[in-house]
Amino acid sequence: MRKVKRLQMNVVNPTTLSEPFLKWAGGKRWLVRGYSHLFPMEFERYIEPFLGSGAVFFHLLPLQSILADKNAELIAAYRVIRRYPDEVAKLLESYHGRHSCRFYYDIRDADLESEIEQAARFVYLNRVCWNGLYRVNLKGKFNVPIGTKTQVKFQTGFLRQVSTHLKHAKLMTSDFETVIDGARCNDFVYVDPPYTVSHNNNGFIKYNGVLFSWADQLRLANAVKRAVARGALVFVSNADHAPVKKLYRELPFYRKLGRASILAGDSGARRQTSEAAFLSYQPTLEDEL
Numbered sequence: 447m448r449k450v451k452r453l454q455m456n457v458v459n460p461t462t463l464s465e466p467f468l469k470w471a472g473g474k475r476w477l478v479r480g481y482s483h484l485f486p487m488e489f490e491r492y493i494e495p496f497l498g499s500g501a502v503f504f505h506l507l508p509l510q511s512i513l514a515d516k517n518a519e520l521i522a523a524y525r526v527i528r529r530y531p532d533e534v535a536k537l538l539e540s541y542h543g544r545h546s547c548r549f550y551y552d553i554r555d556a557d558l559e560s561e562i563e564q565a566a567r568f569v570y571l572n573r574v575c576w577n578g579l580y581r582v583n584l585k586g587k588f589n590v591p592i593g594t595k596t597q598v599k600f601q602t603g604f605l606r607q608v609s610t611h612l613k614h615a616k617l618m619t620s621d622f623e624t625v626i627d628g629a630r631c632n633d634f635v636y637v638d639p640p641y642t643v644s645h646n647n648n649g650f651i652k653y654n655g656v657l658f659s660w661a662d663q664l665r666l667a668n669a670v671k672r673a674v675a676r677g678a679l680v681f682v683s684n685a686d687h688a689p690v691k692k693l694y695r696e697l698p699f700y701r702k703l704g705r706a707s708i709l710a711g712d713s714g715a716r717r718q719t720s721e722a723a724f725l726s727y728q729p730t731l732e733d734e735l
């Protein structure tokens with residue numbers, strides 16, 4: 447087993463409380479709550495090629511990071527919040543007061559020129575649309591109906607804090623392969639793709655407006671193998687299914703991660719499900735638990 451060089455701890459301040467500003471399908475708040483001991487203690491750069499709400503990034507608060515996603519609107523919102531947190535917060539404050547069914551559909555369908563308004567709308571829709579879903583029609587227009595949540599604004603200063611955390615991050619709209627191919631020895635790559643299983647007949651699912659096929663899962667597993675061969679520390683989250691396990695059989699550490707999930711359509715009912723983690727490195731903190 448390759449030994450990891452002693453590197454500087456890549457954490458800004460472990461006592462800083464931080465969390466995502468979005469709610470995202472497949473978001474990993476549950477992972478950081480229950481399984482953060484599986485992350486490496488030391489690494490050089492942090493790389494997250496399937497960013498979504500960035501639950502792991504906001505947990506680790508790494509000093510140097512590359513954050514990417516194929517969803518261009520999502521990455522644009524991150525960039526604008528980093529640059530104009532107060533302006534976005536102010537608009538959300540005003541949307542909070544104006545929130546209604548009519549306002550929701552008016553703003554959802556409006557043509558907005560300013561990037562600040564577009565980013566504030568992105569966050570507004572994420573907070574009050576049905577189940578925090580992101581879905582676009584064939585013309586690329588967001589088309590999720592209104593949901594039941596009504597909390598639009600954040601606590602004072604929250605977006606400014608998000609902006610500070612993002613200060614040194616490189617944000618990219620990109621397909622995962624280029625991003626993973628840029629990972630070097632001792633970089634930590636957290637890989638959280640849309641979950642596709644090979645037997646779901648047509649071979650692809652539409653996820654957050656982006657198609658992710660079984661061929662993409664194969665392409666991803668190969669990119670991961672190349673990164674591991676270069677000495678990157680890789681953590682892959684994926685479905686706990688036999689065909690997926692086969693894809694990652696060369697990664698030496700497999701963990702089955704149990705979690706309670708809410709059953710769709712019945713917010714009171716919970717069931718136990720499991721997901722898989724495939725790691726290229728031995729999780730050092732695990733033994734101490």
Ligand SMILES: C[S@@+](CC[C@H](N)C(=O)[O-])C[C@H]1O[C@@H](n2cnc3c(N)ncnc32)[C@H](O)[C@@H]1O
Nearest residue numbers: 470472473474496498499500501516621622638
């Ligand atoms: C499971 S979500 C990531 C969730 C994230 N870990 C979190 O905590 O919110 C998967 C993400 O992959 C993005 N995605 C889908 N296809 C992609 C591709 N080919 N390249 C890069 N990102 C892609 C989606 O837009 C989505 O944000």
